[in-house]
Amino acid sequence: MKTKAALDALSALAQPHRLAVHRWLVxxxxxxxxxxxxxxxxxxxAxxxxxxxxxxxxxxxxxxEPEGRHIRYRAAxxxxxxxxxxxxxNCCARTGDRCN
Incomplete structure (x- = not known):
């Protein structure tokens, strides 16, 4: 993942309703x-x-994803x-003992 995509995802999740929607779909x-x-x-x-x-x-x-007249939403x-x-x-870049 590139930095721009990561920032877009983090920004989208940085709102209570969107985070709740995403967690519920997961x-x-x-x-x-x-x-x-x-x-x-x-x-x-709505x-x-x-x-x-x-x-x-x-x-x-x-x-x-359209299903008939409705749209089904799925977590990506x-x-x-x-x-x-x-x-x-880069979790363990310096020492391997921190990422157990």
Whole structure:
């Protein structure tokens, strides 16, 4: 993962509703959920949720997949793994004893 992508992902997650949405979708991986389910679970109005989902999508953290008349949202676990790898890339650069 490049620095710009990592910053975009961290920025998208640095908001309580977006972090909650993403964590909830990670719990439901790989199935994901429809927007109505997410809104109901989090108690967020649909218009507010739509804004947050678009931000998460733009950062590559969520994927939207049409299913009939609805859209299923899924956590992009490959992006999450890339972000974790980026953040821990130099964890043990100096001494190998800190990353057990």
């Amino acid at each position: 719990e439901r991986a790989p199935d994901g959920a429809f927007a109505g389910e997410i809104a109901e679970h989090l108690g967020v109005p 218009t507010t949720l739509s804004f947050h989902l678009k931000t998460l999508q733009a950062a590559g953290l969520v994927r939207a 676990l490959d992006t999450v793994r890339g972000l974790v790898a980026y953040l821990t890339e």
